[in-house]
Amino acid sequence: LxxxxxxxxxxxxxxxxxxxxxxxxxxxxxxxxxxxxxxxxxxxxxxxxxxxxxxxxxxxxxxxxxxxxxxxxxxxxxxxxxxxxxxxxxxxxxxxxxxxxxxxxxxxxxxxxxxxxxxxxxxxxxxxxxxxxxxxxxxxxxxxxxxxNDPVRYAGMTAVAATAAANPTDPNGISVYTRISSASDHDVFGVLTRPGFQLVTLVFGDVSTSYSSEKVAVGAMDLQGVVLIAAERRQGFKTSLEYYTHDVSSAGYRSGVSTVLNAANGEHFRNPAIGGNKTSHTALLVYDYTQPGTGVVTIEGRRVFWSGASSILTSSVAAPSAFNHERSPAVAPYSSDHEGWLVAWAASDVGSGEIFGRKVFPSGAAHSLVDILQPATGSIYRQVRVAGGHGRFVTTFRSVPTGIGIISLRARRFDWPDGGSVTQKQLRTISGGSLPSNGGLAHDFETNSHWIAAYTVSTGAVSSELRADRLGYTAAVVESRVIDTVSTPFVPSVAFDPRPGNALYEILYAQLNGASNSVLGASYEYPAVAYTKTRFNSGCGSADDDESDPALSGSQFFASRLLTHDNAPAALFFSRLSSALPLDIIGMPGCILSVEPALTLTYPATLNAANEFEVTFPLPDSPLFNVTFYTQWVWTSIGANALGVVVNSGVAHQAQ
Incomplete structure (x- = not known):
């Protein structure tokens, strides 16, 4: 300045x-x-x-x-x-x-x-x-x-489905943020929103001059249509913590259930983080806990039920660190199926150290294994985030060299299956230089291959950009978008929302523009061209009855399916080039080969649970595969022609 x-x-x-x-x-x-x-x-x-x-x-x-x-x-x-x-x-x-x-x-x-x-x-x-x-x-x-300035400092948002029996497509979501009323007074607000961040009403607030709500967190219990909000209450030499459950179908202000962990002098419940749940009625709340008298800092947690009741975990998530300081834990935004929650934290924010992780089971018991997600290097790790599911995860973090070097935002892919241990995979750089600051991280449970990382970078003495990067299955950047360039954005949060009518990802952030300080929402959708499939030439089978996934670069499990067949062997042709080669000469009159034969890969198909022939293959994120490619189904059909083989029409896909 x-x-x-x-x-x-x-x-x-x-x-x-x-x-x-x-x-x-x-x-x-x-x-x-x-x-x-x-x-x-x-x-x-x-x-x-x-x-x-x-x-x-x-x-x-x-x-x-x-x-x-x-x-x-x-x-x-x-x-x-x-x-x-x-x-x-x-x-x-x-x-x-x-x-x-x-x-x-x-x-x-x-x-x-x-x-x-x-x-x-x-x-x-x-x-x-x-x-x-x-x-x-x-x-x-x-x-x-x-x-x-007088900014909104922290923000979190979630989008949830309401109770399935009542209204499975309820589009309501919750956005939570803090606003600085003075240097020692931060107030927290939670607003109900519709798709496109249309404001419905204020449903949660904590406005007080006797304490400061600096840090907030929010998560969702999708099965019940309930969200969980947590907010600090910093007051002198103690920090209490409120957590509050709210039914998103209700527009009533503070109509949910509130519980306050009242701190004694010298006791602190700080840096809350919440892991939601897609298939159960429970969320996980974790926080840095400072014991009164001793000053020892551990990471503790509790399960919070949709009713507002809670139970403390049977053991600490993390023992005191070597430096005995707060570590600002992160939790994967959702637990998938019944695998529990993944908690991550940096060993130190004052020196080099590892990023650790630990699973917490739905029962409230912590996994016996505290594993290393990111090894120690010559850098300090800060602003740790983690997201994923079905054993596949990414952690993002700010890497600050202890000596000469460049501050960067990095991502580590790792697998952690149920009952197993961590397998560290690729380490990627999302942004190097420009003083990146980490924000939210969300995982696509449908492709099970993509993550959105939201963060800010400095573009000048008093200006910044808010960016959202799509990461592929090895955590390489597939696509980078600038969400805001006009003003100074802070504290981006991102949530994955696959419900019909809603944006696939929703980003919440604070904007400083010198005249007014606002909380804004932005939508992120995958490129439309990836969903476009163009048929060409004509098939000679009983029906052109095949379908395929969107051609999203970075998808490890791109799939094409043949729906109508004779339960006879089938395969999928794949090529980077198209063709229009008549096959009459080999006993397939009226059939056309739509892929270049000299540059074609053949994938044998297998039957899936729906009795469809299916082929799955990756669209790499590194090196980036973002080109047009062509597919064509071929299968055995005895009596259809002299060769007993037929093909469908060709399909052109644009990977993005």
Whole structure:
């Protein structure tokens, strides 16, 4: 940012608390600290701004107003204001809002918030907490303004099917997001939406000035048409957690069941993540748990039922890490069939380490095996996501080199079948450079070969792009789309939704454009050309009765099926070139070979459960197969002609 702050004073009454000669500096990738005796000045770099805090660890031996002052160096023009509790806006040459120095709040050890006044004279910002308020606070005390816009920070969305017996095509979905009301107050909202992100109504909210709902999560129990929402309640030195179940057929505000895990002082339930379920009435809620008194951090979880009842898991998902810090676990968005849920987390966010995974069974028991999804390298792994099903998974993560190198967004394909262990497969780079930030990850349960990764990249000093990449069966990028370029998008979330009438994937994200900050939805469909199949030439069989899957590049299980046959041997011709070669000369009058014979592969067919002849083969994602190809069915039909063999017409497919 074209904006610099230099602290000139932190004082209570006439007592100066900052002594430059005694300052100690501490630096990591996203945090910078000055330690001035019992005042710590810190800067945390986030996607939505720079959070500046001043922590005063104990009560000074004096009375008076608390005043924090700093010189501002910038080419931007700040709005001069007299002391008031409110933001200070800095504008560009056309008067556009560029930077906002947010309203300052002091938060004491009991979680109480005390508004501070802010003043700016053109060169100097002064934050002030009056003496009467300071006298009543419990130390340590945190002064917390936010430098940046007023964004929506976290978002999650899901699209679910309602109860099958009542309305199997109910199109309702839930979008959940948090909005920053002040630097210490994040409020959470959940809205019911129809296809195309048509807003129905607000069905969930948690608006309070006594705690901050910074992190949210959402998941679905499709069989019951119920969603599960989880939201933090950060309050001073403790973090409680609310989880709430809601029937998507209901437009009633908070008409579901709410439960709050109330934290004691020093206890934290943070970084919730939810795994939904397509075939059962249960979801999995996991979170970082900090034990009061000891400060030990584990990953814990509980099953939550559609009724709102819950049961804690029989054991921890993850024991304390070597660094004993929060690890922000991820859960695959859905459990497929009855295989349970997959939880993933990085071993460390301060040094190199592995990405681990563990399965949680539908019974609530954790798998005895904690396996490695991504080995340790010379990088720090952050922003871990995981998605998949039927034993086939992808984990995406932000890879930050510990030394010289490029920050990248990467994907690891791995298999983890029921009762087995992890088989690591391909490691791919989704985006290298441009400071990528990982968002959502969704899996296509129908092709069982594709994933959509939503993420942001930096395109300039104050601009970004939101992208959605389709990954194929080896996690290579098949297609990359830019979803938003005009404004600054953040926190993308993505959900897979195969219901008729709905977009196949739905993406939720926050937009900052300097004038208004919005939550937006975007749809993602596979290319229409992949669904187009063009017949050519004519067949000589009893009927041109065959069908095939969409020609989606990166599909491992592209299938073509012959529906009408004589239960006699059949095969599928495949070629990159077409032809129109009459076959009369070999005893097949009226039959035409529609594929180039010199460049044809022949796939013997097998009967599937529906008594259809079927051939399955991959359309590779690396090297990318995105060309036109041709197929033609051939099968035995005794008596149809002299050779006893017939063919259908040719079919042209465009792989995309």
């Amino acid at each position: 074209p904006f610099a702050w230099k602290t000139t004073s932190v004082r209570v009454g006439a007592l100066e608390l900052v002594v430059d000669s005694a300052s100690e500096r501490r630096v990591d990738d996203f945090r910078f600290e000055y330690r001035h005796g019992f005042v710590t000045e810190a800067y945390d770099v986030r996607a939505d701004g720079v959070e500046q805090t001043f922590v005063i660890v104990r009560r000074p031996d004096t009375t008076g107003d608390l005043v924090v002052a700093g010189e501002i160096r910038t080419e931007l023009v700040g709005d001069r204001i007299e002391p008031t509790h409110g933001p200070i806006v800095f504008r560009g040459p056309k008067g556009e809002r560029i930077v906002e120095y947010g309203s300052a709040t002091a938060i004491d050890a009991r979680g109480r918030a005390f508004p501070m006044t802010s003043a700016f004279d053109g060169d100097r910002i002064e934050l002030r907490l009056e003496a009467d308020a300071l006298a009543s606070v419990s130390f340590p005390l945190v002064v917390d303004p936010l430098i940046g």
